[in-house]
Amino acid sequence: MAEKTQRTPGTPGAFSRWMQQKANARICRKIRRGKGGFMGMDVLILNTVGRRSGQRRETPVAWFADGEDARLIVASGGGSRHPDWHANLMARPGSATIELPGGEAVPVTPHRLDGADREQAWQRITAAQPRLAKYQDKSDRRYPVIRLIPR
Template sequence: MAEAGRKPGTPGAFSRWTQKKMNARMIRKVRGGKARFMGMDVLVLHTVGSRSGQPRETPVAWFGDGDAWLSITSGGGSRNPDLYANLMAHPEKATIELSGRGPVKVEPHRLDGAEHAQAWRLISTAQPRIAKYQSKSERLYPIVGFTAR
C-alpha cells in the first residue's frame, strides 16, 4: 500500500510487485490460522475484476459489528483501491475467507451518512492509528459492510 498522500509510481510508493508479494504472504497467514496484522483481524476478500472478470484475492483488515464485517477501503489514501471498484461492479460475486472458516458468500454495501459515522467511531476506537491515517487525506475513506447471504 502506498503511503498516504503519495501517488503510485512516486518515490516512496510500493511497487505492484511488492504489494502482490505482501498480499500473498498475508493470505497464507490467514489460511494458516494467523489472521492478525498490526493488531487488526484480517480476512481474505474474494472479488471479480471490474474490467478483466478475473478472480481476485485481497487481504483486508476487518472490524466486527454484530452480524457484519466492516472494512475501510483507503487505497493508500489517494484513491479508492481496485477491490472497491470490483465490489461495486460485481457485488453478487463477493465472498470472504476467515481464518478457520471456509468461504462465506457476502453482500457488500457502502456505508453512508449515519451508518458511516457509527462504523467510523467503532473502527477508530478499536484502532486509533486509522483516525490518524484518515486525517492525512483530503477524502473520506469509504467503509464497506459485509453481511452473509
C-alpha cells in the first residue's frame, strides 16, 4: 500500500486545492465576461509566473481602488502562510498583469506597503470590507497589502 505523505499543518489538502482551482477558473471566466463581483467585493484576475515552475498562473483577487489607476490587493488566503500568488508576484514582479472585468491584461508593478502606508491602506480596505479585519484577527500572520500600479 502506498504511504501517505504528511502535509504541513495549515496548508490545504489535495481535494481542497482541486476545489479552489475549479472555483478560481469559474470566477476568472465570469471576470472575462465582464462580471467582476464576488461576495460583495470587486474582483480582478492577477496574472503571475510561478517562481519555481515558470508557468503562467491566474488568480481572482479582491481589489480596492487606490487613487486614479492603482489597485490594492491583500494577501489574505487561508492558512498560516501567504498565498502562492503572493510568493510568485514578489519573486517575478516584472511579469505581473491584471485583468479587470471585460478588459485586456494590463502590466502592473507591485509594491508591498509597509509602515504608515500600509496602515492607511488597511484602514480604507477594512472600512470597505470589515470581514478582512475579522480574518486578520484570527490569523497568526500579518496580511501583506500590495499596491498594483499600471506600467
